[in-house]
Amino acid sequence: MSRFQFIRIRIIGLLLSGLGACLPLLAQTAVATPDTVRQSLPQLEQKFVERNFQLIAQRYQIDIADAAITQAGLRPNPNLWFQGNLYNPGTRKFLQYGPPTQADKDAGIYNSGYYAVQLQQVILLAGKRSKLVALAESNKSLARLAFRDIMRTLHYQLYTTYANLFYDLQGLNLFDEEIARQQRLLESYRIALRTGGVAAYEVTRLEVAIRDLQANSANYRTQIADDQATLRVLLRQPDKTFIMPTELPPLTTTLPALATALDSAQTNRPDIGLSQEQINNAQRSVALEKARRTPDLTTGLLFEKYGNAYNNFTGFQLAMDLPVRNRNQGAIRSAETTLKSVTGGLENQQIVVQSDVLNAYDKLNTYYAQLNARPDGYLDRIQNISVEATKAYNARTIGLLDYLDKIRTYQQAQLNNINLLNNLFNTQQLLNYTTNTRFF
Template identity: 30%
Template structure:
């Protein structure tokens, strides 16, 4: 039984020993949040693609402003049915030239320009929405990496301290001066802490992967934060009613919905104007086919709206306006709900944050665990007490950093919900 326990412990320790080098293979690059965001804006392919969409839609505005090309046609004489003479355009032949220009009536051209302008503004709002979404992911992963790395520092330090104690117990066990069961329990504690450390590094790897995908990079990052970088995360001077109103009007996805509504209205107006036929104005020249030679004349043409007055398209566009209007109102309601929920989440987290000095508590707990380790080596406290303190310290380090990460990410979610940069240095 004793050999079995030793074997299991050795296997666990050996297996975990292969995990740590994974994270040491790549040298992490120290970065600040500002540096990460600057890189993101110029390297993210999705943003670059959306910028091209904006440029393309602006080109369509220029296209909408261009008049329709005139139409030119000609008639070349081929003699008569009695005497076919191909291309008889000479002195006694016939030649006719026609020039026609389409003139859109009822403001169709201006409405087309307005629709193209609205499409361009919608692409710009879509770009802002993409930035808003990706920036939230960027910041969440950056802060996750930072606090995961802070927790890893604590766990790694404790693993080093624990290793010294385990090594001492191994030597004492060889001499028979300690109970072997105590060594096994310490080694089990070490395995548990190694597992926690490995799980934490796996979580960090996931955050690193997400950040790398956003930056299109293969580097591993060491997140750097100063205390002053977090000081601006506060609800001071933040008024909830103003946030609700602003989000309902200015959030990028709300602006997209508003522009879709505007597009539907413009399309309805365009479809109504399509019921008015366009005018064709032109000129004609007839060399010898009219009542006088070298005849010139003005041509006017217009469709007669007897059957097709665009009734179906007008009705469909009218229903589309009503549909998009409801979607716009729905998006406004969603935005306000998300702002309210994000705000209330911060309020709850701030109650805990301000009601308990986490940093002071962490400092006191650091001092406590160091004293516990010293007293355990001196034999002043039992093994069970040492294990209990040690587990509590590890859990405390993980919980505090997880809470601090959740708090900062809650503020970033409020930024996301309002579509604004509320918390700046």
């Protein structure tokens, strides 16, 4: 062995053997920032419930619907009407309401003190008030179901984003470790190149491999940035705090029975509840519009001084629109058409829900089969690929290309495992989402 080859082997061996102690530190510093906050999934979920803008806004919608129920139950206000003389041309006085003199009375002249007072009250007929309250209560039920549906969707988004961030950081750490490993190897090759111990193409080959790793690392960094942006919106967190996930719930491999999942979805999905309540709402709208065919009754009392058949006239009033032309035909037809439309929508929504559950169930079965197909000790042997390849390269029993190929195999195996665990967790959450049931 030549002196240059000996120096080359020693340099490479020392750098590679010392790299193992540095990799954990490099993995942490790759994503650590001064304002990093470590958050567990339950901690984020609590903040999400308290801060999320969409949930807060939908809670206000429930309060608005509750106020509408109160308003619908209120009866019409009575109407008070007053009429009096502004100017008396006989006496040339304004607002003259004093009693006439005895001489005016004897002469039959009552040209002062005229006024009339009328009190009216509208009475709703055909049960309109109770039907208005029933419709307002249905609107509140719709608002509550909409809140549950938003909660279900955002909860699923929070869980999957957290898991994506958790596994994206693992993928980033994997590539950053490999970049650090191969950059040290590249530096040793550049030293050996100056002494003639290696060929120039070997240095170039290492540079290309590092560029490829850097591109993959950049992709993961952009995905992590997207994850952080989604979490900031979900948590309504305006600052630039980096949320560092701590852990995920333990992996569960028990799959619920398909019939149980389907029944849970049909019972618990708020969008099915929305479709059912829309039918109820439409039925109440039809009942209200039919009740509006009956005109309301206006009753009243009238007192008139000096202006009717005799002084101090007191009378009663009854008034009602005659339903000759307008019997609310258009509004009734519109409400009945809406009822037909939403009735068909319920059946369609039930089919959609069933399809969603079957889709999630099939995906989860696929990932379970992939997980269960792994032989015993598979993950330990993946780790051994990197260790054994490094030992073989240090011992010069394999060349650079063979070494890089083994390291690439190690990287791909690790990525496959990361992606499998991420897909498995997200699909479990998808089944929870499609059934609105916490199976996992």
